[in-house]
Amino acid sequence: MNPQHPEPAPEDPKRILIIEDDPEIARLLQAELGEAGYRVEWAPGGMQGLVKLREDPPHLIVLDLGLPDLDGSEIARRAKQHGDVPIIVLTATDAVERKVQLLLGGADDYLTKPFHPAELLARIQVQLRRGEGGEVRRVGELEIEVESRRVRAGGREVALSPKEFALLELLSSRPGRVFSRDEIARHIWGKPLETESNVVDVHVANLRAKLREAGAYGYLRTVRGVGYALRKPAS
Template sequence: MDNTTQALARILIVEDEPKLAALVGDYLRAGGFEAGWVADGREAIAAIRTQPPDLVLLDLMLPGCDGLDVCREVRSFSEVPIIMLTARVEEIDRLVGLELGADDYICKPFSPREVVARVRAILRRMRHSEQSSSTLLRIDEATHSAIFHGVTLELTPVEFRLLKTLAASPGRVFSRDRLLDRLYLDHRVVTDRTVDSHIKNLRRKLEQAAPGPDPIRSIYGVGYKLEIE
């Protein structure tokens, strides 16, 4: 990521310890980022809705509405990258499993330099993935069409929404539950294995359009992610 991109990237720090938030903010600004701060979970949700940041540093232990609840609610309307900050070791498996939709986690106590490095790495990775995806996969919601390697895909409405969801955040793991929330507009009751069936059909159509490595990766016990190189 170049310096211009860094300068434009805005990071929201959600942390109820003012001194720690100020320290991390100082390091982020020194690293070429803009940094904002809120100390309350509900305030964070409102801030992300009204002025979406490029990345969120989200403390797990917050008063009123903790980081887990904040992450769940944010994921209902945004795919902004989220790095969880946690001192609760027992929650790490859930965070590593990405069942809440977090992109990464950092254990307290941590080095502010490590935070800056993780932020930079995630933004660089997402930028690279988005560039690769936009070149090889084009999705037009207005015409409900998708073109992969120059070939128009014949997709059902559910398959189109599935591909659109995965392509919105290339490289990010989506659990089956999160994908189900986006597949059926009438919120019908279906099993999470329904996603597997749609993934199988979508993979077949992508393979027919461009034979080669499967761009939809299965993450055992978690879900799926789209990787287009």
């Protein structure tokens, strides 16, 4: 196949990691993406893909869902723990429920097999463009890039899970405003908080710990009996 590529080859090639156990599909993708100007690496298994991700984080991952050694959903979850690299999943199922699970679990987009390489190229370009600009929120030394879902504290990258980023994104939308636990639950999980559930408190604690580890102290404020707020700490 030789589709017309919608954009010229970039001067500084973006790196794409393909995690795919089918050598024929992998070779096809390597050829198409390489012709489009990307630098491509291939991992034939999930564990090998995670090793490559840790050693040299790519700009984007193309991930086959049906790998023999590790489920693609688990790979997506682990990949997001290392940073918010865009993930496009290749899946053989067209079930709506499965697609929703993929997107909620960390995937940024998906393609159902069989697919045309030109469509994958277009989706890759969309995901990479999202990381090149967009709204940036600043609260003290915190920088939150909304579209690329990247967070920095004093210039230091903070790796958050999708749910932790959703929590920070909500709180940073109105710095200083106290959001109730129920508001947070509805925003992140799309439903009210269950009685006696501590899921919101656990995610707040995890987010606070990661911010502290990056040197950002005192940004998450707890208002007992009310909820949580993000604010610049007092000097």
